[in-house]
């Protein structure tokens with residue numbers, strides 16, 4: 001467990017795909033997985049990072065002059081940032097007149113975060129929504145902070161949903177069981193080798209935790225299984241049949257199985273982080289394919305899409 005104050009990259013209001021009703025989703029920074037298709041790459045690392053935009057840079061060199069680490073220099077009239085040296089302090093973001101530099105990761109005291117999240121209370125009440133804690137992987141950051149946050153939200157009458165990849169110690173789930181109304185639990189692939197190839201870890205811990213969560217006598221929360229469907233990785237009948245078969249055989253108490261078509265909307269962020277997007281060959285399944293694959297789960301007895 002990490003004992004530093006968790007960093008938040010975004011507070012997204014009016015989310016309608018992150019659990020029941022209208023929700024405000026908090027994205028925490030840091031994840032034990034590195035999915036090739038991740039559309040929030042700025043949430044993968046646990047430290048602050050700087051997003052830049054060399055293509056639009058005019059080469060004014062303001063950022064070069066103010067960087068206390070000497071992490072920026074000009075190359076061919078454009079800024080270039082050494083990510084090994086940059087500590088994400090954010091100083092340069094205040095000096096770029098074109099606002100091309102942005103810090104990913106901000107600390108919030110719990111009381112200030114709750115105050116921010118309460119601004120949308122009226123929408124939660126009207127729609128049966130609440131707050132979704134997402135990431136990155138929210139169950140891999142400081143659990144003292146996350147437990148206190150969830151407890152306070154519930155105390156103030158706001159429901160809490162947790163979006164998780166499942167690759168965390170089960171104890172972290174247990175700590176949140178008294179407060180969570182729903183878990184959005186991701187399954188990426190049944191084939192452990194494929195899982196490792198595209199996410200960096202095998203799926204053993206993820207599946208073990210899902211079995212424990214499903215059968216945990218202290219669980220009041222619903223479980224929504226979420227599967228990103230990606231052509232080139234898992235958008236095959238055989239792969240979905242394997243997942244459906246496993247869920248059924250293990251008697252996983254899933255309220256729904258949601259198939260989420262892959263999209264590449266986050267791909268441009270990789271360049272802004274000085275990284276390379278490796279999902280160029282992936283394709284988005286069309287509506288008919290998603291419908292066909294959903295039918296596999298319905299036949300296995302699950303409510304799907």
Ligand code: SF4
Pocket residue numbers: 050066067068069070071072081085086087088089090091092093
């Ligand atoms: S975030 Fe801080 S260390 Fe990084 S480039 Fe900007 S000023 Fe330099």
Ligand code: SF4
Pocket residue numbers: 053056057058059060061062063064078079095096097098099100101
């Ligand atoms: S301050 Fe902005 S425009 Fe000027 S060199 Fe830095 S990134 Fe480029």
